[in-house]
Amino acid sequence: DAKTTQPNSMESNEEEPVHLPCNHSTISGTDYIHWYRQLPSQGPEYVIHGLTSNVNNRMASLAIAEDRKSSTLILHRATLRDAAVYYCILRTPMFSGGYNKLIFGAGTRLAVHP
């Protein structure tokens, strides 16, 4: 499976934007970039995904580099509730059909300060 690299931890202040980076230099043309987050004592929560173009939804924005070897999850105004572990994961198509299972790395632990 294509691998992603994320910083272990990041910090932000409340109401400031947060840019969470992810490197995926071995990404292939059909790999989707997915982001999930896990709040304390909860299961992972889907945040956003994209293939080539930048994406926006109510939770966040996903900026994908032109060469697709990196991406950035953008939280426009961090709140205390955004303190979580954020996972960047690649979904790769399989020869047998479908896409690979969701495999989690260590992620980035985001701390948000009041």
Next chain:
Amino acid sequence: SAVISQKPSRDICQRGTSLTIQCQVDSQVTMMFWYRQQPGQSLTLIATANQGSEATYESGFVIDKFPISRPNLTFSTLTVSNMSPEDSSIYLCSVGGGTGNQPQHFGDGTRLSIL
């Protein structure tokens, strides 16, 4: 998105016993997954459970230790057998993600402690 309910939400068990965790989804889904999250760690996939077929286990996980049932498109169970303290973890059920363009959804997990 699918709503996933797991039972029990937490339990404390004696070593050597077995516990069955239930996962109920509010809609029919083809693919269901079971994950384990050990204390302070990320999630590890245990197995994939598709209705009508045997579960497919990841490396390091075996059916004798983690038998899985998938009787219909909305329900699955994971049994943790002959438990030891090393099995103390959060066990999570997940559905979806059949294509690269579909997200997976997770329950809040079953927090299991073995004494």
